Amino acid sequence: MKEYNDKEKICWQSIYYYFNKCSKDGSIRKAWIGLSLLNKRKLEMSNVQLDGSHTPSRMGGEKLGYQARKKAKTTNSIFLCDNQGQMLEMGCPKSGLHHDLYHIEGSLKEILSPLIEAEIDHKGFFLNADE
Numbered sequence: 001m002k003e004y005n006d007k008e009k010i011c012w013q014s015i016y017y018y019f020n021k022c023s024k025d026g027s028i029r030k031a032w033i034g035l036s037l038l039n040k041r042k043l044e045m046s047n048v049q050l051d052g053s054h055t056p057s058r059m060g061g062e063k064l065g066y067q068a069r070k071k072a073k074t075t076n077s078i079f080l081c082d083n084q085g086q087m088l089e090m091g092c093p094k095s096g097l098h099h100d101l102y103h104i105e106g107s108l109k110e111i112l113s114p115l116i117e118a119e120i121d122h123k124g125f126f127l128n129a130d131e
Contacts, residue, residue: 032114033114036115036120044082044084045082045083045120045121046126049079049080050128050129051079053076055096072096076093076094076095077092078090089114
């Protein structure tokens with residue numbers, strides 16, 4: 001792999017290309033699960049936080065919907081963190097037209113799948129779901 005010095009510039013298209021490639025082939029997911037396996041003892045799972053975020057998307061995109069309170073087209077994502085605020089997982093983005101709990105059962109299955117693969121016990125933990 002080529003090393004870069006301070007004078008060389010890395011264009012955003014290269015970063016996007018490799019991020020997109022690794023996302024599609026599952027490399028990022030495998031790395032995340034591997035890191036989770038190695039560091040799961042550092043997580044504080046007595047209380048986990050579930051929250052959603054509506055993000056305005058001015059340039060458009062695949063998962064958009066009008067969010068009246070933001071007066072914009074937004075994308076909604078749900079995040080799961082441990083009690084220390086460490087990100088555990090994120091659900092796939094959904095149209096901002098919907099509230100955080102839209103199709104929550106499917107979203108939770110999706111969010112918990114990598115935790116199960118990383119052998120992080122999720123049964124019986126206290127879930128604080130902010131709506």
